[in-house]
Amino acid sequence: GESVGLHLPTLSVQEGDNSIINCAYSNSASDYFIWYKQESGKGPQFIIDIRSNMDKRQGQRVTVLLNKTVKHLSLQIAATQPGDSAVYFCAENVVGGYQKVTFGTGTKLQVIP
């Protein structure tokens, strides 16, 4: 299918290496952050989340780091695999009564076999 990452920044990583994808957010009122993976022709898929009272959270092969001082979020993928190739979006949950997920600019991850 047509790629969703046609005009996005691209990160190329050798299979087996670690990947780091960065994201800046602008709303200091956001208190919850999420990383999504989007493969071509599919909707975004939840990877990992973190609340603003934490600065690090680990999942299976993935780690999210949050730096509230500079409003920066990163996603680290260990031992990157070909199946990790996709577009990755960070998203923030805006405080204000109802869940509303706001997406940032994506990064296309290309894994080189």
Place this chain on the structure above:
Amino acid sequence: EAGVAQSPRYKIIEKRQSVAFWCNPISGHATLYWYQQILGQGPKLLIQFQNNGVVDDSQLPKDRFSAERLKGVDSTLKIQPAKLEDSAVYLCASSLRAGQGMLDGYTFGSGTRLTVV
């Protein structure tokens, strides 16, 4: 558990025509969202329903876009008339409930790819 179902998967229409998209959320999910994803960008929220009521439609172009969620389950999003810049993927998502600060089963469908020519 069945996911969020959307149809059609693809749609090509001429500008000024009308089009409608359908979404069936995960069973029991009270909150439903419609997003627009233009090629190369992140999804942008168009409208959010809590059961059958609208809680946020601030970014919905109401002169041409409309959405409804009758009976608090399925939802349709309509564009009338379509413009070239409406070409995008329209994603539907649902979650168990809103207002909790944490995502609660927030799940996306695969989307409908609209091309306006």
